[in-house]
């Protein structure tokens with residue numbers, strides 16, 4: 001990877017053309033300054049290049065060996081479905097209790113480098129009255145939120161304690177996808193990534209090709225090649241610094257309703273072929289979503305991709321595949337919190353081992369092997 005000093009003078013670090021010439025006010029105690037200890041105070045007039053070092057360091061911190069992201073960014077409606085599955089009402093107090101359980105799991109930061117929150121959690125305290133974001137930072141976990149659901153531009157979050165922002169765009173294979181739909185998805189992701197970087201926040205770029213459909217793994221591969229080509233074309237057009245982003249794609253698998261099932265080795269072969277063809281090695285981390293795979297399946301697939309060294313950190317940003325058995329173990333009962341946290345740590349450790357290519361599925365529970373695909377699922 002190029003050194004930060006080379007990056008600073010690189011022409012691709014010019015501020016995104018859309019905001020060139022604008023002067024943005026920024027407080028010295030800004031979010032990005034808190035992401036990296038001892039960051040120099042920023043001047044009032046900023047350009048993307050002022051944040052290049054911080055962006056690269058934050059992205060690298062998240063993409064550190066044996067660690068990945070806990071996605072806990074379910075919108076209130078989706079969180080409600082999760083709570084309903086264990087017989088709980090969708091109240092703020094129940095969402096708070098569940099998220100408190102997740103962020104306070106002892107030692108979580110050993111396996112988890114970043115957490116993606118929903119906006120409600122950003123401003124929420126744990127049941128003991130500590131800010132959730134502060135608990136994450138104490139656990140050595142970089143906090144971020146999803147922004148595709150809350151319609152806020154990234155600089156709204158400058159002083160919120162966040163260091164990364166996640167934007168998800170979905171692509172449906174059974175619905176086409178048309179060339180125009182792919183272009184639109186890619187352009188939107190690239191604009192958001194440029195604006196995030198201009199404001200010192202690491203964008204997590206998430207072009208999610210949905211599992212829905214009966215198509216073959218070859219068809220997924222074909223669509224993914226088009227989507228990722230467009231995404232990286234527009235990221236480059238928007239002067240996005242590749243060293244300061246994280247990619248969060250889906251793995252290349254057959255459609256969830258296909259009669260064919262792929263082995264972890266087949267998923268790894270197709271997905272790595274796609275990564276090599278489309279993702280520049282400058283990108284520090286590829287953090288896969290689980291998309292409805294079972295917990296064990298998602299871990300096995302990740303493990304298969306890490307059997308030989310890769311130019312990028314190939315890791316996880318799972319929601320369902322980290323939380324499912326934890327949620328079931330909790331069941332909404334305070335006396336189960338400890339056991340549920342242990343279950344979360346088991347999954348986090350399993351995926352940490354998979355990131356290092358050292359996981360075996362020995363001793364995994366039946367619950368962890370259950371698929372979680374839901375047709376037409378939305379976050």
Ligand code: 13P
Nearest residue numbers: 071289290291318319320
């Ligand atoms: P899943 O791992 O459940 O697909 O969720 C990942 C995600 O995109 C949430 O932001």
